[in-house]
Amino acid sequence: MASMRDHIVRLGWRFPGARVVSSRLPAALLYHGVPALERETGLSRDVFDRHVGFLKEHFELVAPEAADDPRRASDRIRVILTFDDGFRNNAEVVAPVLxxxxxxxxxxxxxxxxxxxxxxxxxxxxxxxRSFRGESITFRAETIDMTPERRGASIARLRETLNALEPYPEGMYRAIEEELPALEEFTAERESLDLWAGMSADQVAGLDQDELFTVGAHTVDHPFLTKCDRDEIAKQIGEGKRWIEEATGHACDTFAYPAGDYDTRVIEECRRQGFRTAFAVAPRLRRDDLFERPRVGVYARSVEALGFKVQWGTFMRRVGLKVG
Ligand SMILES: [Zn+2]
Structure with a gap:
């Protein structure tokens, strides 16, 4: 049975006055990886293809350069599509659909x-x-319980432990790469390419050469930037930027904060390194529009939920409601 929330979502995005009261600036949607294959949950190529078809039918999809161009009240709501992290499926699944x-x-x-x-x-x-086959892992003389009942809680604890290792984030990566089971040992190659691998430099260059697409920076290691010291912030932002500039052959001036995590030090560093703008998720400081562009994350398959987020996401956030 559909919940109250489902009904609101279903009616809400069809509400005829929505385009009049919805934000005049484009709504930015945040996607991550989109694997080719259908799995138990989450997005897949077919679901994503339906999303794009739906968005095209009901809204106007625009390039990120249009982020500050207001529409007229009677015009269709505009949408900017953004994809974070640079998973290989962005080049192999998302780009062909787009x-x-x-x-x-x-x-x-x-x-x-x-x-x-x-x-x-x-x-x-x-x-x-998802894929580890075994009842336990030993990490630094501690046993991590990987039985089905305890696995979720164990991984959540491991996540905390890894994120607390110094120096951050290098200590975390050293532990993953030197002390924990190698991903290749428990994941089939086809699966790791579809779900977990990143784009090669050639794939990034291929996206950049398409006039539909823009490539922006998202750090080297995807740390929580507010957990990093000043030198590490500068390194994460600068080295990520230079890598992309080398791959594409031109300046990279757009940034997105990993996990939407930033503070004034992070914004300052982005400006210092020549970025023109940066995308957040929920704006935290609300004092720098160019460097705190709001976005709404898309994780569900439903196109109704998607339509609702486009029309009401910005509004809900402005009045302090959680958008998800
Ligand atoms: Zn990210």
Missing amino acids: RSHGVPAVFFVSTRHSAPGKYLWFAYLSALR
Whole structure:
């Protein structure tokens, strides 16, 4: 049976006055990886293709350069599509779908996983949770319970432990790469390419050469930037930027904060390194529009929920409601 919330969502996005009261600026949607294959939960190529078809039918999809162009009240609501992290499926699944619809997008790429066998820390933990076959893992003389009943809680605790290792985030990656089971040992290659691997430099360059697409920076290692000291913030932002500029052959001036995590030090560093703008999720400081562009995350398959987020996401956040 559909819940009250489902009914509100279903009616809410069809409400005819929505385009009049909804924000005049484009709504930015935040996607991450979109694997080719259908799995138990989450997005897949077919679901994503339906999303793009739905968005095209009801809204106007625009390039990120239009982020500050207000529409007239009677015009269709505008939408900017953004994709974070730089998973390989962005080049192999997302880009072909977007091309087939002629839809623009911006891809924010973390560079660490561009090398084969390297994974972003949270992708590694998701893979471990999903595919590890075994009852336990020993890590630093402690036993991690990986039985089905305890696995979720164990991975959550491991996540905390890893994120507390010094120096951050290098200590965390050293532990993953040297002390925990290698992802290749418990995940089939086809699966790791579809779900966990990053884009190569050639794939990033290929996206950049398409006039529909923009490539932005998303640090090297996808750390929580507010957990980093000043030098580490500068290194994460600068090295990620330079890697992308080398891959594409031109300046990179758009940034997205990993996990939407930033503070004034992070914004300052982005400006210092020549970024023109940065995308957040929920604006935290609300004093720098150019460097705190709000976005709404898309995780569910439903197109009704998607329509609701586009029309009401910005409004709900402004009045302090959680958008998800
Ligand atoms: Zn990210």
